[in-house]
Amino acid sequence: MFIKKVEVLRMFADYHVHTAFSDDSIYPMEQVVQDAISKKIDEICFAEHVDYGIKVDWDSGKEIVYRNGEPCANCNYPLYMKTIKQMKKRYGNKITIKTGLEFGMQMHTIKLYEKLFSQYDLDFVLLSIHQVNDLEFWNQDYQRGKTQKEYNEGYYDEMLQLVKSYKNYSVLWHMDLINRYDLAGIYPFEKIKPFIEKILKVVIQDKKGIEINTSSKRYGLKDTTPSLEILKLYHQLGGEIITIGSDSHKPEHLTAYIQEGKELLRLIGFTQYCTFEKMKPIFHSL
Numbered sequence: 001m002f003i004k005k006v007e008v009l010r011m012f013a014d015y016h017v018h019t020a021f022s023d024d025s026i027y028p029m030e031q032v033v034q035d036a037i038s039k040k041i042d043e044i045c046f047a048e049h050v051d052y053g054i055k056v057d058w059d060s061g062k063e064i065v066y067r068n069g070e071p072c073a074n075c076n077y078p079l080y081m082k083t084i085k086q087m088k089k090r091y092g093n094k095i096t097i098k099t100g101l102e103f104g105m106q107m108h109t110i111k112l113y114e115k116l117f118s119q120y121d122l123d124f125v126l127l128s129i130h131q132v133n134d135l136e137f138w139n140q141d142y143q144r145g146k147t148q149k150e151y152n153e154g155y156y157d158e159m160l161q162l163v164k165s166y167k168n169y170s171v172l173w174h175m176d177l178i179n180r181y182d183l184a185g186i187y188p189f190e191k192i193k194p195f196i197e198k199i200l201k202v203v204i205q206d207k208k209g210i211e212i213n214t215s216s217k218r219y220g221l222k223d224t225t226p227s228l229e230i231l232k233l234y235h236q237l238g239g240e241i242i243t244i245g246s247d248s249h250k251p252e253h254l255t256a257y258i259q260e261g262k263e264l265l266r267l268i269g270f271t272q273y274c275t276f277e278k279m280k281p282i283f284h285s286l
Contacts, residue, residue, distance in 0.1 A: 011284040013043040013275050014255050016245020021080045022049040023071050025249040033087050036095055039255050043096040043275055047126050048075035051104035052112040053134045100124035106131055110166050117168045124276040127169035132158045137181040148184045156195035163202045170276050171243050172203055173211035175226040189229045200234050209241025210234055214257035235269050241281050242273050262286050
């Protein structure tokens with residue numbers, strides 16, 4: 001795989017942005033673009049939610065379930081792609097806009113994502129795990145009836161099997177998402193380090209990357225996402241490809257703590273971070 005290395009002085013990019021095309025946001029895409037321009041962002045990448053297993057496509061013909069007034073449905077892909085093209089045409093002289101999706105994947109949904117990936121030209125794919133066996137973390141469905149050891153190891157084992165089995169992604173993000181919803185407290189890093197190390201070695205070998213997600217600040221988490229231990233381990237293992245994203249869903253989220261994220265990466269020892277074009281990383285100075 002060809003990896004393009006380009007020095008762009010102090011590129012300002014937010015590489016994880018949601019709009020009303022994600023079922024948990026009502027932020028209109030055009031407003032996002034206008035806000036990004038006002039914040040002097042050089043490049044923005046949209047990464048709308050896709051969660052096969054618990055959500056259906058708008059055109060699937062299946063009933064769409066509503067939760068708290070919000071539709072549990074995947075991104076409306078045709079309209080999403082059409083709107084991005086319009087935004088590029090309208091604002092392309094002021095900001096670079098990239099097309100991405102956030103694949104909330106499980107082992108049993110891989111074929112659905114393979115089909116989706118083949119249908120559209122994407123710049124960037126975030127690989128994430130929001131459920132295991134269609135059981136979600138936020139409502140404790142996955143954790144219920146398991147010990148802390150069982151649900152942590154089960155989560156990371158699912159992630160390991162995914163990165164071994166699925167390769168059409170750019171970066172693995174919020175590796176330790178399970179921590180956010182662990183009512184028993186943060187599971188000791190040393191106990192899951194063997195899983196993390198195996199996962200990161202596959203990621204690096206496949207010339208993929210990880211993301212530092214700055215939303216940890218707004219969630220009031222004591223650590224970064226992923227944790228500082230994971231970021232350091234990734235660097236120690238030789239990982240180079242890393243993106244920075246706010247995981248924005250609202251105007252106040254956009255670009256939040258991006259600069260702090262860059263500074264943290266420098267302190268760890270990273271000298272570059274990435275944007276993407278047609279699924280290939282482009283390196284920029286931190």
